[in-house]
Amino acid sequence: MNKKLSLPVQIGIALAAGVAVGLICYFAGVKDFTTAYLKPIGDIFVNLLKFIVVPVVLLSMIDGIISMNDMKKVGSAGIKTVAYFLCTTAIACVIGLVFANIFKGVGLFPDLSKQLGSAEYTPPEYAGLMATIVAIFPSNMWQSFFNANMLQVIVISLFLGGSILAAGKKAQLVRDFVGSAYSVIEQLMGFIISLAPIGVFTYMAWVVANQGPDILGSLALVILCAYLAYIVHAVLVYSASAKAFAGMSPLAFFKGAMAAMVFAFSTTSSAATLPVSTECAEKMGAEKDIAAFVLPLGSTINMDGTAIYQCVATVFIASCAGINLTFGQMIMVVATATLASIGTAGVSGAGMVMLAMVLEAINIPVAYIGLIVAVDRLFDMGRTCLNVTGDIACSLCVTKWESKKAAARK
Numbered sequence: 001m002n003k004k005l006s007l008p009v010q011i012g013i014a015l016a017a018g019v020a021v022g023l024i025c026y027f028a029g030v031k032d033f034t035t036a037y038l039k040p041i042g043d044i045f046v047n048l049l050k051f052i053v054v055p056v057v058l059l060s061m062i063d064g065i066i067s068m069n070d071m072k073k074v075g076s077a078g079i080k081t082v083a084y085f086l087c088t089t090a091i092a093c094v095i096g097l098v099f100a101n102i103f104k105g106v107g108l109f110p111d112l113s114k115q116l117g118s119a120e121y122t123p124p125e126y127a128g129l130m131a132t133i134v135a136i137f138p139s140n141m142w143q144s145f146f147n148a149n150m151l152q153v154i155v156i157s158l159f160l161g162g163s164i165l166a167a168g169k170k171a172q173l174v175r176d177f178v179g180s181a182y183s184v185i186e187q188l189m190g191f192i193i194s195l196a197p198i199g200v201f202t203y204m205a206w207v208v209a210n211q212g213p214d215i216l217g218s219l220a221l222v223i224l225c226a227y228l229a230y231i232v233h234a235v236l237v238y239s240a241s242a243k244a245f246a247g248m249s250p251l252a253f254f255k256g257a258m259a260a261m262v263f264a265f266s267t268t269s270s271a272a273t274l275p276v277s278t279e280c281a282e283k284m285g286a287e288k289d290i291a292a293f294v295l296p297l298g299s300t301i302n303m304d305g306t307a308i309y310q311c312v313a314t315v316f317i318a319s320c321a322g323i324n325l326t327f328g329q330m331i332m333v334v335a336t337a338t339l340a341s342i343g344t345a346g347v348s349g350a351g352m353v354m355l356a357m358v359l360e361a362i363n364i365p366v367a368y369i370g371l372i373v374a375v376d377r378l379f380d381m382g383r384t385c386l387n388v389t390g391d392i393a394c395s396l397c398v399t400k401w402e403s404k405k406a407a408a409r410k
Helices: 007-028 031-067 071-105 129-136 141-147 150-194 196-211 214-246 250-267 274-283 288-301 304-320 327-343 350-361 369-374 376-409
Strands: none
Touching: 007 031, 007 196, 031 150, 031 196, 031 350, 071 214, 071 288, 071 304, 071 327, 071 376, 129 150, 141 150, 196 214, 196 369, 214 250, 214 304, 214 369, 214 376, 250 274, 250 376, 274 288, 274 376, 288 376, 304 327, 304 350, 304 369, 304 376, 327 350, 350 369
């Protein structure tokens, strides 16, 4: 009986094959072959990622809002949960950008623009905070889609989703259409992501052939950068919030959450880890009903690890393209990654689509996304572990907040 290899295994094989072919072409002096015949295939994969970004974000966010059915029923626990996740995601973005800029500042991220070619790029001037806020709100919905202005697409999704809920039964046809359309887009995204091994092979062969063995060390450094940020975020944000709001020591917190963390690290799936996460959270003192609400919601909208990955990868890719991110662009990265976290589709490899979205939002060429995709599995293990840890911390904090609120009523 022949068993189909899983996507991570396929990507791993493609990565190794791409490195091998790239090294052969590099030492044989035939790097032009990879530029002429392999890179265009990788470009097709990148174009497909860019093509799917807008419909994925638009439909996934609207579908997620509609699935709540009645926002009033979410109640105070829901408001606290969402607020916790959005705040920690914003902090995660900042931590990711700080570590990425430190690595870049000391010369650990490469500038490959001369070797690999760089798209023409002029960094936009930062017009100020208020101008940035105004620019988030679209004046033409179709223009936002056409230009792939992701912050505007997110705002459109929020308004449309809320309006569908407010319309009640009259919007049933629209609800059905959104659900059906999103199912189609999920299938399409799954197909595009299934092509990742081809994109990884062609891009890695092209990059290694043009840059040589040095690029492999650069990839190891960007993974190290992300994991340092993961660890710092877990210690400074999750264990600290558990201590401050739930009265649990950092050592007890990590000890209690360890089973779920290990399971998430190995499976790279927050949803698959839910039974383990629930058991850990309840043993640590989370109320059963709150854990049952917070943890599934967290597996959908809590993407702190993914946010760190987006920021580190964005700075790394910008460095490879010879681009220095402006302060305004970094603000846009934080805003986009934070808001997009609630719209992340629950499909393996969706981080690739989110990364393409963030790059599009700040007008950074997506040409080098194949570099990050090649080692996405290694990033995914750490970011899923971090996401699950955050879900457990939130369940403990919300339990404490709700118990205090209940005690005050008596």
